[in-house]
Structure formats: structure tokens, C-alpha cells
Amino acid sequence: QVQLVDTGGGLVQAGGSLRLSCAASGRTFENYPMGWFRQAPGKEREFVAAITWSGGSTFYADSVKGRFTISRDNAKNTVYLQMNSLKPEDTANYYCAADPNGDYTYPRSWSYWGQGTQVTVSS
Numbered sequence: 318q319v320q321l322v323d324t325g326g327g328l329v330q331a332g333g334s335l336r337l338s339c340a341a342s343g344r345t346f347e348n349y350p351m352g353w354f355r356q357a358p359g360k361e362r363e364f365v366a367a368i369t370w371s372g373g374s375t376f377y378a379d380s381v382k383g384r385f386t387i388s389r390d391n392a393k394n395t396v397y398l399q400m401n402s403l404k405p406e407d408t409a410n411y412y413c414a415a416d417p418n419g420d421y422t423y424p425r426s427w428s429y430w431g432q433g434t435q436v437t438v439s440s
Contacts, residue, residue: 340393
């Protein structure tokens with residue numbers, strides 16, 4: 318089992334920045350690819366970003382490419398999502414996830430989830 322705790326959400330004006338953190342405990346963190354998803358009210362959960370176990374490769378949704386950066390610190394069992402140039406359409410509950418099996422852009426491929434942290438971007 319892996320336990321994930323998401324933190325760092327909040328209220329920010331458009332154009333601002335936030336950094337989300339996801340702290341992992343339980344089984345060996347550095348063995349797992351990690352990802353971030355988001356879900357806005359009335360919408361399905363959507364892929365945001367993913368990172369390989371080593372951090373050597375990263376993947377992004379087109380909607381956040383160039384604005385968001387995913388990274389990880391295996392010594393701290395933590396994955397981060399740096400979000401810059403935030404837009405009102407980025408408003409959602411953000412979830413980290415671990416251990417994908419299959420297409421990493423599909424929520425159902427991921428085995429473990431954080432509880433989510435709310436990001437609200439005002440215009």
C-alpha cells in the first residue's frame with residue numbers, strides 16, 4: 318500500500334503561481350511513476366502531468382504544457398507540481414496518483430490516490 322497526501326492548494330489570481338506537493342508513505346516510493354490529475358465540478362477527472370520513477374521523463378497535458386512542471390524528490394518521498402501563469406480554467410481539485418498500469422492518461426490506470434487539494438484561480 319502507498320498513502321498519498323496532497324497539499325499546497327489555495328486561492329490565487331490569474332497569472333499567479335502555486336506549488337502542489339504530494340507526500341508518499343508506505344511501499345517504496347522511488348519505484349513508482351507518479352502523476353497529477355484534476356477534476357472540476359461537473360467534469361471528469363483529467364490528466365495533468367506524469368513523471369517516471371527516476372524523474373528522467375515527464376509528460377504533460379497540452380492544456381498545461383509550458384506552464385506546469387512536475388518534479389520529484391525520491392529522498393523526501395515527495396512529488397511536486399509547480400503551476401505558473403495560472404488561468405481561471407485551471408480551477409479544480411488536484412489529485413496526485415501513483416503506480417500506473419496501462420495508459421497513464423486514464424485515471425483508472427492508477428492504483429493509489431491522494432485526497433486532493435483545491436486550487437481556485439480568480440480572474
